Amino acid sequence: MRGGLVVVATAFGVLVGAAGKAEAAGAADGPAAYRMASGATAVQGAGNSADRGPELKAGASTYTDSIKPKETKYYTVELDAQSSAYVSAVAVPKAGSAMGLRDGIDVSLQAPDGTQCGTVRHRSFLSVGGAYPVADYAERVVKPGAACGAPGSYRFVVERGDALGGDASAVPIELKYVAEPPQRTESTDTLSAPGAWSSQAPSKPPQGTAEGVTGGTGFNDAAELRSGTWRDELRPGDTRFYRVSVDAGEQLFADAEFGGADKGLPMVIGGVRLGLNNAARGFVMNKTTGYQGKPATVSLATPPAAYGGGAGGGGEVVRGMRFAGWYYLQVSLSPKVRQGARGAGVPVTLRVDVAGARKADQGVGRSQGSGGHPGGEGGVGGELVASAGTGPRKEWLRTIGYVGIGTGATLLLGLGVWTLLARRRDG
Structure with missing residues (x-):
């Protein structure tokens, strides 16, 4: 099999029924609440580092808890000496609520002796312009000379910020632990061409008639999208989740076009948002723009x-793209956007394209093989990821209910230069 060891982790409750879709549509009196994983285990984190705290097991299990302002909670995760670990927390304030300026969550991982493993990840409830679900993970990536490489009982720490000026209620959190088995040492296929990679889409955004879709309320009921054009409708305070399969060596391009609403609306800074998290619920990027009832587009x-771990460097976005598998788009409309007298939602058109990576100096068009894969369907990572797609290019990859989070072909791409290009484009 090309690309090394196949690793799969049970997907995050992706098989949902019609009831979930109806709930995601939202009630007339407000936005829908985040849908926790079916069968999740309720736990209560320890209140101080001296206590062991409940154990979070790797794999299919999902856990729920809640956290108050200025509270810190501790959980136990068992790590071996070979596997990388990603432990995530999703914090879910009440949809449409107002949060404090310094409110949010920090997640981190500590070794048995208290050593900090990697950086503390901070996600602010107000960083996206409203009270929306936020998620990120703490990680222990196994590599030569890295800290926290010894096996043992580690502590996963979730800390909430100051709710001053906002909702001081306890916030539900959803916890998950994904382990990535050790890399194989055998040679693997790679994209070996040097240089920067383009942050420009390989072609114009998908056109044509948009297909109707109702986004999910969270990671567990996210609606599946293929490359193409999709149409949804959001009410103020709504966040809709969608999942897109991205294979190793592929780039994701997405536009969220918010339609017009009532005339004369006040400008809402960060009124519309397009976010992205990876297969282990790690933060990748967040894009916002103002909204005043006129058409507005957010792109990533x-x-x-x-x-x-990608090309062994780069910024947060590069590190966030370390997996092949499901990537989770989130589209949000700020609760500060004033709803029209008729209570109608704001139409949103999503244009999604997944394409094989291209050099920065490459012209428009997918020139690296059929279907957008470098080298065609037999290209890098083709056998390593369970795919969401239903079209001919994706059908051969399908493994229902699973997502690839594993080792395989590392892309030696000079992604630090890509990051500079992307920042220039966003600016």
């Missing part, structure tokens, strides 16, 4: 997805 473009 990613580096190529890779296994094992």
Whole structure:
């Protein structure tokens, strides 16, 4: 099999029924609440580092808890000496609520001796212009000379910020632990061409008639999207989730076009948002723009997805694209946007394209093989990821209910230069 060891983790409750879709549509009196994973285990984190705290097991299990302002909670995760670990927390304030300026969550991982493993990840409830679900993970990536490489009982720490000026209620949190088995040492296929990679889409955004879709309320009931044009409708305070399959060596391009609403609305800074998290619920990027009832578009473009941490460097976006698998788009409309007298929602058109990575100096068009894969369907990472797609290019990859989070072909792409290009484009 090309690309090394196949690793799959049970997907995050992706098979949902019609009832979930109806709930995601939202009630007339307000936005829909985040849908926790079916069968999640309720736990209560320890209140101090001296206590062991409940154990979070890797794999299919999902856990729920809640956290108050200025509270810190501790959980136990067992790590071996070979596997990388990603432990995530999703914090879910009440949809449409107002949060404090310093409110949010920090997530981190500590070794048995208290050593900090990597950086503390901070996600602010107000960083996206409203009270929306926020998610990120703490990680222990196994590599030579890295800290926290010893096996043992580690502590996963979730800390909430100051709710001053906002909702001081306890916030539900959803917890998940994904382990990535060790890399194989055998040679693998790679995209070996040097240089920067383009942050420009390989072609014009998908056109044509938009297909109707109702986004999910969270990671567990996210609606599946293929490359193409999709149409949804959001009410103020809504966040809709969608999942897109991105294979190793592919880039994701997405536009969220918000339609017009009532005339004369006040400008809402950060009124519309397009966010992205990876297969382990790690933060990748967040894009916002103001909204005043006039059409507005928010766009994102990613580096190529890779296994094992990407090209060994780069910024937060590059590190966030370390997996092949499901990537989760989130589209939000701020609760500060004033709803029309008829209570109608704001139409949103999503244009999604997944394409094989291209060099920065490459012309428009997918010139690296059929279907957008470098080298065609047999290209890098083709056998390593369970795919969401239903079209001919994706059908051969399908593994219902699973998502690839594993080792394999590392892309030696010079992604630090890509990051500079992307920032220039966003600016």
